[in-house]
Amino acid sequence: MRLLVTGGMGFIGSNFIRYVLEKHPDWEVVNLDKLGYGSNLANLKDIESDERYTFIKGDINDFELVKGLIKKVDAVVNWAAESHVDRSISNPHSFIESNTLGVYTLLEAVRKENPEVRLVHVSTDEVYGDILKGSFTEEDRLMPSSPYSATKAASDVLVLGWTRTYNLNASITRCTNNYGPYQFPEKLIPKTIIRASMGLKIPIYGTGQNVRDWLYVEDHVRAIEGVLLKGEPREVYNISAGEEKTNIEVVRTILRIMDRDESLMEFVEDRPGHDLRYSLDSWKITRDLKWRPRHSFEEGIEKTVKWYLENEWWWRPLVDEKVLHPTPWKLVW
Template sequence: MRLLVTGGMGFIGSNFIRYVLENHKDWEVINLDKLGYGSNPANLKDIEGDERYTFVKGDIADFKVVSKLIKEVDAVVNFAAESHVDRSISNPYAFIESNVLGVYTILEAIRKFNLEVRLVHVSTDEVYGDILEGSFTENDRLMPSSPYSATKAASDMLVLEWTRTYGLNASITRCTNNYGPYQFPEKLIPKTIIRASMGLKIPIYDTGQNVRDWLYVEDHVRAIEAVLLKGEAREIYNISAGEEKTNLEVVKTILRIMEKDENLIEFVEDRPGHDLRSSLDSWKITRDLKRRPKYSFEEGIKKTVEWYLKNEWWWKPLVNEKVLHPTP
């Protein structure tokens, strides 16, 4: 298979590329990334010499670049997206450009130049909004709570429509909160590890009772692989771990593993539109594609803490005011 991965210099995309090259010796990967905010060439520096891997600097909203690559591949996995909720609140337009117009560009390139291409569009559980009891299924209504999740919901609708009207072979995945190696330092888990290692206060929104289902990144990329190979066109697949934790529980677990005192925790003003609880029912992917998580939260978070503590060379150049300033 010749595979185009968009946004492959980001957290999940780079983990996916590593997984593919390690587990599919006869696959080739083209990585299209504009090297914008959240991208980091260091994520894949050690595989640059692999003859099965090619990097192309470019934007998914650039029709000329995308069209050229679409003609050369068998499948596309689209990770490219602006994904930081706080940043979407302060600058929504950047998210519309990437998450809506960029996905439209990919769909049009496939429609016009290579309808044989298989597409997996990587979305998020945040398109559903929050849920106080139970879990969202793939058939539930969308009620996004931020400009980020609104643009992801819009891109999901574009994928479903282009699949129905123009016959694209596309599936959508929606996952819960990821964590693991190579995650950008502004996110909760790496930020907590980094700040704790520096003896700095750990900021938590409100009382820390917002609940998320935490999915180790390797389990996510294995699920995407299953959807790529066995998923059905115009189907949506929720991906979750069944590991629901409050933000406060997550931070306390990290501090325990690092043997740091809980007095580092500092509660700060909540952000606008903060979902109280997110939860996905992922029975469909378990039943239809036989894919379930491998790692428990305790196992995954220990591996993550160990990785960050051993790889200061990776995160130190990325530490900025958003990481060092005592607000999330």
């Protein structure tokens, strides 16, 4: 297998590449990443000398570059995306460029250069919007609540349309919130760990009762591996762990593990359009691809806290105003 991974210098993409090279010694990986704000060369510093791995700095919107790469690979996993909701509120244009136009460029490159290539498009549970009771299945309507989720929903529809019209071999995955090593510091879990380690207040939006289903990143990349190898064209696969926690529960768990006082918690103004609860039904991927998460939230979060505390060299250069500001969506990038 010769695999093209887009956005592989980001949090989940880099975990996926590391997993693939360890699990499949006969695979080769080409990593295309423009090195935007969520990318970090340090994420894959330990494997850059691996002969099976090639890094190319480039944009998914560069049609000629992408077309040239597509003709040389057997499969593509598309992680490339702008992914932070707060940033999308302040600057939606860059999200349209990467998340929607970038996927259009990728699909056109596949269609014109190598329509037989296997494509897995990685999306998000946020395309469904929020749900107060029950869980979304793959058949539910899309009702995004933010510029970020709207651009991801648009890309999903493009993949489905191109797959039907041009008979592409593409599948879509929609996953709940990930956490684990190498996650960008402005996200809730790393931000909480970092600020607590520095003795700073932990900002919590609104009342802290927003609910997310948390999945350890290694379990997610195993799910993507399964979809890549056994998924069906034009099918959507939800990926979830059934570990629903309120934001305040997540913060309290981290403070307990770190032996820090809950007085560090600080409630701040909620962000616009903040979804109340996400919940996915992942029975389809469990039934069809035999995937299940291996990490409980308690186990995964303990491993994550330990990693951040032992790897300050990684996150210290990334700590900036977005990490330290209590309401980052108000900042204009």
